[in-house]
Amino acid sequence: MIRVSVVGAKGRMGSHVVAAVEGAADMQLALALDAGDDLTAISPQNTDVVVEFTVPSVALGNVLTLVKQGVNVVVGTTGWTEDKLNQVSAALTEAGNPDQSVFIAPNFAISAVLADHFARVAAPYFESAEVVELHHPNKVDAPSGTAIHTAQGIAEARAAAGLGPVPDATETDGGSRGQVIDGVHVHAVRLRGLNAHEEVLFGNAGEQLTIRADSFDRISFMPGVLLAVRNVDGAGHPGLTVGLDKFLDL
Amino acid sequence: MIRVSVVGAKGRMGSHVVAAVEGAADMQLALALDAGDDLTAISPQNTDVVVEFTVPSVALGNVLTLVKQGVNVVVGTTGWTEDKLNQVSAALTEAGNPDQSVFIAPNFAISAVLADHFARVAAPYFESAEVVELHHPNKVDAPSGTAIHTAQGIAEARAAAGLGPVPDATETDGGSRGQVIDGVHVHAVRLRGLNAHEEVLFGNAGEQLTIRADSFDRISFMPGVLLAVRNVDGAGHPGLTVGLDKFLDL
């Protein structure tokens, strides 16, 4: 039985995590904390894994405190820079417990993580590749961080395979060809009714491969969160691990 | 039996038209002319309808000559400006034959014409609308003329229905949101293996409507060409008619 505490338990994601943990046969909810609660109430005496879903401004502090408390941490909060990640790694080293680990996921949706991975695997075999992401119209940034990551992965895989630029004879364009990220065109659609979706298109003469991930609801992140809780341990994945793909059998 | 002559008979489209006419049970091929041939060989004595598929630089001259020859003309060549269309209308008026008519289609693909029409009909009922067009990477312009036309139709229908701007909270965008045509975002994908495709996306809270037209091959234009040949007559459609939608039962 994995004892799981949740930090940010009253938030939009955190409340789903509390319910998911309570519904999982191999887990039990330990502490459910939110803003203002004392994180040092969490310790190896009551908790095996903490799930942290708060806001970028407090997440680093929370994680550093939890590492000192000696528990494993699964982090769903976004906004991690190179510098912040280094501070987490350093804290783990200082803690000196080889069985302790921290896991940070930019995206817990398994479909999105698989799509991103498959895009990288497929990229070397196609002359053309483009990314279309589609989201609800309240999203303030475009394109999505997931789409940027996917485009970068495709670009790296193409470069490693010795592929040149994608074919594109466009001479006249008023902006319809999208944003070019490392040579890969990325398009962002905003549509009421949608949530978070990504489509990766690959083409050769006479053929197309399409990989699409749809997240209709944030409940779609829960299988990924539970998977992370089951895998965040120093034995299998020591230190800091970033990306749910590390916990999938790919 | 409709007697059909083809001008531009050796071209990429014209050669398909010759074959399509020969394969149609209600038509027979009269003259098949190409660059250098004398258009005045075509007359009501041998031809009911001429199909003109050449290049923009000669199409106007061809049509004016054919109108003088007294035959009906179906035109597939592109590049028609307001001024050129006026010259054709004037020539028809001067010819003075109420039974004679000219038909010009920017697009003969029935799926594309229907998609364009359906987009205009659906537009008043949705909060969001965007257009994605996808073509082979040798196309030099982006977005396609068809996509621009579709976006304009959606914008007109939204305005007529009293709808305001589409919802879009995007604050940060490096170009991924596409080209905005009359308030409608249009995205252009270029992918080896594709030919000509258009997808129109509509969204309301909780629902999406998608209309997609795929033209895999220029043979897809032939049903539209034959439909035009059967309908280009002064009785039903006097003077100059533009757009295959005029010949569909919509």
Add this chain to the structure above:
Amino acid sequence: MIRVSVVGAKGRMGSHVVAAVEGAADMQLALALDAGDDLTAISPQNTDVVVEFTVPSVALGNVLTLVKQGVNVVVGTTGWTEDKLNQVSAALTEAGNPDQSVFIAPNFAISAVLADHFARVAAPYFESAEVVELHHPNKVDAPSGTAIHTAQGIAEARAAAGLGPVPDATETDGGSRGQVIDGVHVHAVRLRGLNAHEEVLFGNAGEQLTIRADSFDRISFMPGVLLAVRNVDGAGHPGLTVGLDKFLDL
């Protein structure tokens, strides 16, 4: 200001209707009744339009009572047979008020209603047509009533246009070609994560037209319900009207 009462106000759909009416600038909520409440509290003194969303076993009785009470009724409950519809029509005739009307919609999702309509309009122009519907795995019937209706509409339109059977050389099939409804193949997919979706595929040599309606959430029915409330009046649509398409500008 349209005064709207809701019958079945505590139900899954009815509670959304109450919220939608309260959120509409041109409506005000009159009475919100549920099982056990007395429908005769509803009268022209307090209500212009009643929205009835209950269960098939009580809907006919509710509608007959409400017609006697002299109010217009919008019905979202399903399960209407020819006989039941006739009883409603007879009740309206007996009431003898030319300004009173009843509206019944098998489907309030505007995207689904438009897709169904577009399928019928497009059908005469394509050699092939098939329907794929996709729903959550808890649905007990397959294919959906909406898909059956769409297939029937396609079949009628094909027949009216003089089209023969769809081309199909299949000799060996263990069941993968789906259910054939009036000559149109219909396929039903059941997938966790989906709600209610329909895709209509049309094909000619070299081209495809796809029309797809996605309902992600029952909130997608609210624009259709409000549209019906605004249009259910004896002046514009006397007597009994069935189908949201009658209230759209198609």
Add this chain to the structure above:
Amino acid sequence: MIRVSVVGAKGRMGSHVVAAVEGAADMQLALALDAGDDLTAISPQNTDVVVEFTVPSVALGNVLTLVKQGVNVVVGTTGWTEDKLNQVSAALTEAGNPDQSVFIAPNFAISAVLADHFARVAAPYFESAEVVELHHPNKVDAPSGTAIHTAQGIAEARAAAGLGPVPDATETDGGSRGQVIDGVHVHAVRLRGLNAHEEVLFGNAGEQLTIRADSFDRISFMPGVLLAVRNVDGAGHPGLTVGLDKFLDL
């Protein structure tokens, strides 16, 4: 420079192979043979690799002869049974040349091979999975062999991961739920204008993953054929190899 001979050089596929070999910078065409030609003209003196694209009734005989001739063989002809494959393996063993190998591909379309592979990788992570294949209406069997293979792969991966049956509450079905292959529902669409397409749908609560392979034209097989020619060698892949996935970096 790889010296390539083609057997079945005048066939629909073979003629494309001849052109593809002539267009490849690292290959040169050796012999182009067709029905009636003597296969023993092919030998290591003139040929490194033979591409065999004929018909099932002669393919086994051709391959056995070519193995005796001492050359590597890439086979695109279909219709291979367990027994036939065993005869090829036995012939290779008898030939006794460790550098000689035979490669047989049920499908040379890279997009289809990748889709099939990705489906197997993704299968353990989703509650629901279904397969939809779409082909031209002249195809005589349904579902396609590729779709059957994909469904079997999904079923094996689900079983290995300990997943139970897919959720499906369907009680009433007139055939719309498709053919069930090892517990996976497979649907076959036949549409004029299409060629060969496969869509694999995975679902969890709140999310969907879709993998789609489109083959618009048989030219789409050529990159896969050239890839096989470059990889069919006894050093890297001794003996008999079946399936293009063995030559991809997956």
